Amino acid sequence: MRDGRGQVRRKVGLRLWLSAGWLTLLLLAALLAPWISPKDPLAQDLFLGRLPPFWMAGTEPGYWLGTDSLGRDVLSRILHGARVAMTVALVAGTITCVIGAVLGLLAGFLRGWVDIVISRLIDIWMAFPPVLFSILLIAVIGPGLWSIILAIVVIDWTRFARVVRAEAMGQGAMDYVASAQVAGRGRMGTMLVEILPNVLPTIIVLLTLEMGIAVIVEAILSFVNLSISTDDPTWGGMIAEGRTSVHQAWWVLVFPLITLFLTVLSFSQLGEGLKDRFDPVLR
Amino acid sequence: MSFLEVRNLSARVRGAPDRLLRDVSLSVAPGEVRGLVGESGAGKSMIGKAVLGILPRAVEVLCGEILLGGTDLLRLPPAERRRRIGATCALIPQDPLTALNPSRRIGPQMTDRLVDILGWTRAKADACARDLLAEVQIADPDRVLRQYPHELSGGMRQRVLIASAFAAEPKLIVADEPTTALDVTVQKEVLRLIAGMQARHGTALLFVTHDLGVVSKVCQSLSVLYAGMVVEDTTVRDFFRAPAHPYARALLAATPKYTDPDRSLVPVAQDVLDGVQAQVDAADRGWRNG
Amino acid sequence: MAEMFQVRDLRLSLPDLGRKPLLGAAPRIDILRGLGFDIAKGEVLGIVGGSGSGKSTLGRALVRLLEPTGGSIVFEGTDITHLDETGLRPLRRRFQMIFQDPMSSLNPRHRVGTIIGAPLALHGFDGIPERVEQALDHVGLPAAFRSRYPHELSGGQRQRVGIARAIAMEPDFILADEIVSGLDVSSQAQVLTLLERLVAELGLTLAFISHDLSVIRRLCSRVLVLQHGAIVEQAATDRLFAAPQAAYTRDLLAAIPLPDPDQVWV
Numbered sequence: 001m002r003d004g005r006g007q008v009r010r011k012v013g014l015r016l017w018l019s020a021g022w023l024t025l026l027l028l029a030a031l032l033a034p035w036i037s038p039k040d041p042l043a044q045d046l047f048l049g050r051l052p053p054f055w056m057a058g059t060e061p062g063y064w065l066g067t068d069s070l071g072r073d074v075l076s077r078i079l080h081g082a083r084v085a086m087t088v089a090l091v092a093g094t095i096t097c098v099i100g101a102v103l104g105l106l107a108g109f110l111r112g113w114v115d116i117v118i119s120r121l122i123d124i125w126m127a128f129p130p131v132l133f134s135i136l137l138i139a140v141i142g143p144g145l146w147s148i149i150l151a152i153v154v155i156d157w158t159r160f161a162r163v164v165r166a167e168a169m170g171q172g173a174m175d176y177v178a179s180a181q182v183a184g185r186g187r188m189g190t191m192l193v194e195i196l197p198n199v200l201p202t203i204i205v206l207l208t209l210e211m212g213i214a215v216i217v218e219a220i221l222s223f224v225n226l227s228i229s230t231d232d233p234t235w236g237g238m239i240a241e242g243r244t245s246v247h248q249a250w251w252v253l254v255f256p257l258i259t260l261f262l263t264v265l266s267f268s269q270l271g272e273g274l275k276d277r278f279d280p281v282l283r
Numbered sequence: 284m285s286f287l288e289v290r291n292l293s294a295r296v297r298g299a300p301d302r303l304l305r306d307v308s309l310s311v312a313p314g315e316v317r318g319l320v321g322e323s324g325a326g327k328s329m330i331g332k333a334v335l336g337i338l339p340r341a342v343e344v345l346c347g348e349i350l351l352g353g354t355d356l357l358r359l360p361p362a363e364r365r366r367r368i369g370a371t372c373a374l375i376p377q378d379p380l381t382a383l384n385p386s387r388r389i390g391p392q393m394t395d396r397l398v399d400i401l402g403w404t405r406a407k408a409d410a411c412a413r414d415l416l417a418e419v420q421i422a423d424p425d426r427v428l429r430q431y432p433h434e435l436s437g438g439m440r441q442r443v444l445i446a447s448a449f450a451a452e453p454k455l456i457v458a459d460e461p462t463t464a465l466d467v468t469v470q471k472e473v474l475r476l477i478a479g480m481q482a483r484h485g486t487a488l489l490f491v492t493h494d495l496g497v498v499s500k501v502c503q504s505l506s507v508l509y510a511g512m513v514v515e516d517t518t519v520r521d522f523f524r525a526p527a528h529p530y531a532r533a534l535l536a537a538t539p540k541y542t543d544p545d546r547s548l549v550p551v552a553q554d555v556l557d558g559v560q561a562q563v564d565a566a567d568r569g570w571r572n573g
Numbered sequence: 574m575a576e577m578f579q580v581r582d583l584r585l586s587l588p589d590l591g592r593k594p595l596l597g598a599a600p601r602i603d604i605l606r607g608l609g610f611d612i613a614k615g616e617v618l619g620i621v622g623g624s625g626s627g628k629s630t631l632g633r634a635l636v637r638l639l640e641p642t643g644g645s646i647v648f649e650g651t652d653i654t655h656l657d658e659t660g661l662r663p664l665r666r667r668f669q670m671i672f673q674d675p676m677s678s679l680n681p682r683h684r685v686g687t688i689i690g691a692p693l694a695l696h697g698f699d700g701i702p703e704r705v706e707q708a709l710d711h712v713g714l715p716a717a718f719r720s721r722y723p724h725e726l727s728g729g730q731r732q733r734v735g736i737a738r739a740i741a742m743e744p745d746f747i748l749a750d751e752i753v754s755g756l757d758v759s760s761q762a763q764v765l766t767l768l769e770r771l772v773a774e775l776g777l778t779l780a781f782i783s784h785d786l787s788v789i790r791r792l793c794s795r796v797l798v799l800q801h802g803a804i805v806e807q808a809a810t811d812r813l814f815a816a817p818q819a820a821y822t823r824d825l826l827a828a829i830p831l832p833d834p835d836q837v838w839v
Binding site for chain 3: 467500
């Protein structure tokens with residue numbers, strides 16, 4: 001019989017469009033920064049120091065978001081900062097996801113000694129204080145993009161593994177898995193064909209969340225000057241510099257901060273939006 | 284004079300085009316046991332929840348009246364409605380596992396309502412709880428009162444829930460598929476208990492179930508539901524002798540009956556389904572226009 | 574030979590992980606305690622019991638989802654009791670299973686066509702799309718359902734997909750584990766009628782697990798009554814209902830509430 005259940009449809013789309021839109025913009029900015037930046041991000045001009053954004057008085061043409069205390073263009077520096085942010089987000093996020101999800105899937109579905117070994121590993125690994133660990137790592141390897149990426153991967157894979165393991169365990173108890181066994185499918189085949197599609201939505205959400213976290217971690221590290229070794233602009237570095245002149249030139253702090261916020265928010269909403277749009281069960 | 288009277292109750296999921304409950308009317312006299320029968324999605328649980336004021340937030344009442352002892356619950360302010368329902372009604376839920384709070388002992392869970400809503404003293408409430416547990420044939424009531432839910436078996440938990448429902452002599456109990464999850468031998472015990480306590484305390488009972496066999500044992504009257512619409516409302520005697528509505532008749536023929544293997548478990552014919560669906564569609568059209 | 578399954582002194586125990594000591598093995602709980610019975614070719618055997626009787630475990634042992642800890646199961650002359658997955662794989666297409674919960678027995682992220690066709694691909698069948706369509710047709714579902722997802726079907730329809738999946742491989746034996754227990758009365762009647770027809774048309778041998786004796790009477794020619802992991806009675810259906818021997822069987826029959834107000838049921 002037709003009944004009232006299943007009549008309420010979820011509103012999808014807006015969240016996905018906005019977040020994907022912002023991130024695409026950012027990605028393009030990161031890729032094309034050297035060509036689309038209005039000014040050289042490293043060029044200092046002390047006569048043009050602390051210029052306000054274009055809609056305020058006392059501004060110079062071409063410096064859309066103003067300049068910092070050394071006369072460097074804020075907009076150009078933000079665009080170049082996007083390169084670091086997006087690189088860290090995509091690379092660190094993906095590597096962390098692959099390592100964590102694979103180990104979580106194996107532990108959660110295969111159980112037995114595989115699970116025991118991986119779970120113990122996770123427990124012991126998570127006992128290390130993360131901030132100390134990453135600072136130690138960077139002190140040993142030296143600052144740089146890859147150090148940051150390595151630090152994020154090394155600390156966060158356990159988060160993935162734990163969650164994916166729980167999901168895989170839950171799915172493994174379902175009758176459709178038993179049905180696959182009765183049909184004669186082997187263990188690895190079952191894991192990939194039956195379990196993985198049902199764990200994928202969770203993995204996607206975690207992946208996008210992780211990308212957001214990676215951006216923040218990089219910002220924090222560059223705030224305390226432990227990030228990349230060159231003079232290339234980073235959002236965290238800009239925030240640190242902007243802090244000292246926040247009363248005379250608030251735009252030096254505020255614009256990179258807003259960009260950072262919107263980016264992290266977009267990553268988290270992207271995951272939820274993708275899940276809503278592409279998961280057949282939720283459509 | 285009926286104790287519970289539902290008049291023309293319509294409800295739907297917020298924002299949905301179709302109604303969940305379509306113009307439902309029924310009544311339960313004091314001390315009467317009425318069955319609410321239907322398949323899943325027919326709305327029988329929804330009616331019970333509407334009466335007890337525990338409809339899900341996503342469901343809104345569109346029109347109609349729910350009269351409890353003559354007062355329309357839907358016209359009362361929420362606090363007053365909760366107080367009145369709490370004082371006169373109770374629920375025997377379907378799942379004994381999730382209906383009890385796992386981190387509290389049985390005793391406080393049973394006596395809370397008596398102390399908080401009815402203002403009894405803790406001593407009086409405890410004595411009442413002890414008596415009721417004995418009434419549902421639990422051997423050591425004092426010990427059970429001190430135990431946690433996970434220390435009891437499923438059957439014991441259901442007994443505790445039945446006892447809790449009868450505490451403070453409610454005028455109406457809604458039993459929401461209380462035996463669906465139970466083995467057939469345990470079901471017999473539980474139904475016997477419910478019927479016995481109902482007779483002793485004279486409580487009116489709204490018994491929600493999909494099982495016509497259970498209805499024939501426990502209920503005096505029944506309402507058959509399809510897609511939120513009442514298609515038959517009659518006494519149990521009359522119903523099992525000769526159901527009037529084609530859908531109700533088909534439901535009875537589909538019900539398992541091992542003494543008559545060839546004339547039971549008969550699938551519902553498509554034209555019967557089409558017929559009752561047409562009835563629902565006509566009711567919807569009338570409601571939209573009128 | 575006439576016997577498809579020969580079960581002798583079947584035992585199965587599982588470790589009680591709740592009571593496992595820190596070092597050493599967990600104590601074991603006996604779920605099946607020495608069962609012995611045969612299943613003849615072409616027969617429909619009912620397996621009935623309450624919760625905790627071991628009927629589901631017995632079913633899973635028969636199709637080797639679980640490995641017995643003692644006794645033997647012989648399927649068409651082959652001892653499958655302790656065969657490993659490699660040895661079982663070629664036999665797997667000859668015995669299939671239909672599960673109880675239509676929600677969890679179909680992969681929610683696979684389409685119906687994949688759900689039915691994947692096992693066929695595993696065993697190297699040819700002409701899979703035709704076989705899928707034929708299976709859907711056998712269970713009375715339109716071929717268009719092949720591209721639907723499970724959540725787009727009703728409970729009864731999902732259960733029919735489970736049946737289609739089982740018969741698509743043309744097995745000799747099917748185990749049906751409480752397949753109508755979660756269904757509405759009307760869907761239940763439909764599925765049973767369907768099963769009756771398939772048994773006749775395809776010459777299936779069926780083991781039908783249920784807690785509901787009324788359903789068993791309709792479908793099965795012989796019945797096994799289980800209690801606490803042991804068989805308390807085995808008989809032809811008519812004889813069981815006419816003259817139940819075991820006290821437990823009598824209790825079960827007496828407890829059933831028939832849709833009849835005149836039934837003596839106290």
